[in-house]
Amino acid sequence: MDIYLVDLIQTCIYMMKIQTLSFSNYKAFLTEQTVVIKPITLLIGKNSSGKSSIAKLFTLLENSLSGIYEEPLMLSNNDVSLGGEFRDLVYNRQPSVPVNFSLGFDDAHYLNVSVLSTTAEYELKILKWEYISPKFTLKLSYSPSTGYTDSKGIRYTCSFKGFVPQELKTDDGTDLLHHISADLRLDVDYIGPFRILPDRQFHLIGKMVYDKLGVKGEYAYPILGVSEYMNDDLHHKVGAWYKEHFNGWELKINSKNRPYLEVFLSKDDAEINIVDVGQGMNQALPLVVRANISNPNSIIVLEQPELHLHPAAHADLAELFARSAKNYQQSFIIETHAENFILRIRKLIIDNDFGLTEDDVVIYWVDDAENEGQELLEITIDKEGGLSNWPEGVFNENLDEILEIKNALKRKRSQSNDI
Template identity: 30%
Template sequence: MFSRLRLVNFKAWTDTKDIALRPLTMLLGTNSSGKSSLIQSLLLLKQTARSPDRTVHLNLGGDEVNDLFNFGSFEDVLNQGSRSTRQFLIEFDFDNHGIGRIVNGHFSCSYGQTSSGSVAIQMLTLKTDGRKFQAIRREKGAFSIIVDDEQNPRAKGRNYTPERSIAFSADAISALEKDGQLVEDLSLAIRQELERIIYLGPLRRKPERDYPWNKTKPGEVGSDGRAAIDALLASALLRGDEQNYVVNGVSYWLNKMGVAERLEIRQQGRSSRYELIVHRDGTACNLRDVGIGISQVLPVLVASYFAPVGSTIMLEEPEIHLHPLAQSALAELFVEVSRERKIQFLVETHSEHLFRRMQTMIAKQKILANDAAMYFVMRNNQSAELCSLIIDDFGRVKNWPTGFFGDALGETREQARLMFERQKAGTI
């Protein structure tokens, strides 16, 4: 689980300062304020860590098939108010709760631009258990390897360039001798933490009338939910202890949201094609013939039960095309799945209904205030600003930002004023 994030000169952010990430973290705010950039920073590292080119410093994307996001160029990532500094930084802490040899650690990497225009690591810092390892860029692309607070580098040269932003080179590992294994384990733990990220964007695929199945289970649901149906088919059709686990979980929440009673996988004759049947009010309809909201929330529900235990699920606008009651139920989904499956949720949302239900869940002690973090993001000229919402044990927000979710009380007052004016004028 990611426990802290900090960005400096990254896209809309001059400096986020330290952002505490909890089992359930919600990002709220206006459009184009910088919320998505917080999620994108970790996606950038994930697609770099799994790049086939181990010498890459930062994979800004461009491969529509394999990359999660296309960041453009170095200039597109660098905060526009920081042109003199010409560097940006991504930093996070993690705690994997005993998954692997490294329990917790720290990653920090700053990036600059070479004369040829490519992105280059300036300083990579990895920490765990009081130990610190750094690869610092020197002249002509050479790197110095520094351990803890030692004054002299353990090694210097061009062959000590870090790989994929998160790992020291093989030569650096060798030069570190007995410390080399620790650095290697730490880099592996960071990579695994990034690989456990499941990302679902705001634009999801429309439903088809039927689907083929190749009798395998997909690796991920995909950023547009393209493999969510494959995950449902695998859950229903592959025999084993977890058969129908995902299907049953999805059906439970569709029912709780009031949009369907259950979901059924139905084979078309003897073919290898299947259709998804939605049952509601005594009728059975093909997924294509029901409201778009069901197909849009399906990937959210599938990811919640399909993601491996210990994953971090990042969602943008999970509430899209859902009515208010269903939006509210998403808060309960996140709370219950996070607790039962040790899943971390990082949710960017515009839904007041989702947020209000989260307040209620805290008040009911379904989730502790310390296990949830709420942030409001706003734009101040060229830079984004982050407001940490202070929520007490009764779900009450002590520091409401101006214009937060509009002015419901003001709207009610205006309606009452207009009613009295019209009564006075005798028009009603």
């Protein structure tokens, strides 16, 4: 998939849209957990509960479905690391137990895959592979003695790149590869919690096409430079958003010394290079850039987008992402600790002024399971902004602090009266 900055992002490879993702024996999750992919999917929970493992999983599966890499699972995916060896992916780091993934796409297409580490410590093998579609279904299992066989014991000659079969034949030579859709892919743009601090100047290197913004949002700046050079709308949209939400400071591109460019903030007669302002304004830039780019069916994974921002800006980002999801038909997977983020989403559902409904949002609380590992609690928002299954005590910290202040004040007044 290539991103071209010509008015809006365009994608040149058709992909089915992913609807659900299930996994088991993965990282902190022993039993099967399912994430329904909505335009806005929020991951909340305590620190080290497993939210990041879910967020990063999308980058892993993107490469597994690309048909490019030999290995079923890559531990480093587009600079997103999931560990140093296969056991780091597996619950309790037991490589002798398979890790399992199930993906549901639109048009009733499903792919279920189990991956196991063989006796050779670093060799991974697809242990089970199941493809389901309205017109064709095939379930294969692997054993060292028989190779791949279906449920009837028929042997198959198979080879894979990632999860994608490159050869799929029965013992009699019948080729079944044409039955497998080539459209089961993911297009993931992952931006981590710590975005890159920009240089005072950057320069265009002749590259006009970017497929991602980068884990640290590092390509946001050259993308804006290309936008300004091509005179498309992207840099104007980003600048206008800054002006509206950052107290009148409009973001602009200074290209007088091209190919050297500057990003600066302008208000009245004042101009300030973005490196000279608070971190919140430059940390937000990659997020605002990505939200103003259209790439239908893509998945934008954001970890803690609220970092370094004032609480009021948390809500503004939530609205920006929701509008982007609806206007550009793309999905946001957002790991957040920001209460204001969820509050704004609830308000947007009530207002429904740009079409965001209760069916467009789902929240997952990641917590300890009753037996072992972690589990997901699905929380929905109704059309009146009400929450289902809200865990007790979550985001009650502000109320608790207010109560503590009141109690402290009562104690102080009581002590004063006793004197």
